[in-house]
Amino acid sequence: MKKLIAGVVFGVGLAAMAHGAGDPEAGKQNAAACQACHGQGGAKPIMGVYPKLSGLGERYLYDQLVAIKNNSRPIPEMTGQLDNMSEQDLRNLAAYFAQQEMVVSQADPDLVDKGAALYRGGNMASGVPACAACHSPQGKGNEPAGYPHLGGQNAEYLAKQLKAYRDGTRANSANASIMVDVSTRLTDAEIEAVSSYISGLN
Incomplete structure (x- = not known):
């Protein structure tokens, strides 16, 4: 298990160096449509089963947006939402949400x-x-x-x-x-x- 984790960390670390930066200001423009489900800044989703997008990390967010768009991570609620977005649009969205503050919930x-x-x-x-x-x-x-x-x-x-x-x-x-x-x-x-x-x- 430790070798698996170490290998993956090394691999994604190399990939991260090639990972282009997004423009959060440009991302903010496309993020307006996301607010219907994920709330302002992606911080307050309308349902508990929807994720908070705020502050998750730019690389993680970008990877998930790509996976959702190409349907390797199918999410019915997201069907078609990203179809008209370019790779740079996705990077910009990821950069925008990564800069937003995560609102902490209350544990039981x-x-x-x-x-x-x-x-x-x-x-x-x-x-x-x-x-x-x-x-x-x-x-x-x-x-x-x-x-x-x-x-x-x-x-x-x-x-x-x-x-x-x-x-x-x-x-x-x-x-x-x-x-x-x-x-x-x-x-x-x-x-x-x-x-x-x-x-x-x-």
Whole structure:
């Protein structure tokens, strides 16, 4: 598992060097349409199963926009939304949302201890690594590697994604392969606890 993570980090690190920069001001113009579902600045989605886009990281956001556009990460609600956008448009959108502030949610107090233990220490018995190893102790992610800022994200969305990784419906990239391996070792109760904990992490 450690070798897999190290190899992916190295590979995405090389790719990041070739990753062009987006223009957040240009991205702001195209972001207006996104607000209907994701809220102003991508910070307050209208439903808990929709992600907060604010502050996730430019590389991660760009990679996901590309995957959604080419349908390697199918999301029914996003069908057709990006069809008329160029590669530079997607880079600009990613740059805009990456600069917005993540609004932290409220974790369930009853799940904090269990969630914190998983996030910070993993589960040695089942082979679950600590989330903090890739996403940082504060949940701020790893921009060069394309690991998203998780702290503050909607718990309902996080749980949905972990289950998508676990059942293989989200497995479209090298980074996703890491999450597939991790999530297959998580129980429903662990997913609920760690998702709730992350939603209040900052």
